């Protein structure tokens with residue numbers, strides 16, 4: 001990918017698909033981006049996102065929409081001011097619309113339901129293979145999120161690399177909407193491997209990516225959930241004669257570290273990370289996933 005005159009071109013010299021949004025006004029400060037903001041669309045197709053950004057009433061837009069198959073539509077020149085960030089702040093800069101390029105990845109975001117029965121907010125079924133179970137960094141809820149496809153990630157990295165090179169930005173300039181509008185926005189969410197994404201661009205600015213990058217997952221060990229309605233005591237040792245550290249409420253999620261018969265040493269999961277550790281009676285646990 002290359003950029004000329006604030007427009008995106010494929011390596012073949014062909015211009016990327018263009019469908020201009022009316023939802024933009026003026027130019028970015030200094031007529032060039034200082035940040036790149038990553039979003040998800042909350043939908044399932046490029047067409048639905050483009051149609052939203054073409055609709056004046058939506059009052060929203062982005063410079064780029066990237067589909068699950070890597071297909072890309074540019075909707076504004078990269079020096080123009082689109083409406084994707086809303087109320088936002090990053091490292092002392094407010095209102096990122098005036099300083100950034102917005103990239104929307106087609107993705108449902110968080111899902112309702114459970115394995116075998118995932119659904120988008122719109123009720124659309126989503127297959128298990130397309131789902132990662134993770135907690136967002138801003139809430140402790142382990143939830144299903146639609147995964148970003150390898151093709152989509154590869155295209156995104158190609159385009160972001162071109163943007164960084166053309167506008168002389170460092171990978172630190174890449175932020176999530178959830179970074180700049182914490183609490184208000186959840187996109188691109190934990191399924192987007194932001195740290196790895198930045199690192200890949202940091203270490204190999206000039207190289208092509210040989211391996212597709214896929215979403216990070218927190219861990220592969222089995223996660224268990226507390227089934228006891230009145231909660232389950234987390235203890236200092238394996239037996240009821242030991243002190244209670246805390247009572248884990250029903251549906252608390254934890255991982256097993258070791259076992260002594262029916263007594264297990266576990267760590268409570270908070271934001272997907274191991275937190276308090278102690279012993280529980282395993283009868284009141286059920287596995288959440290294999």
Ligand SMILES: [Zn+2]
Pocket residue numbers: 038039040084177185187
């Ligand atoms: Zn967003």
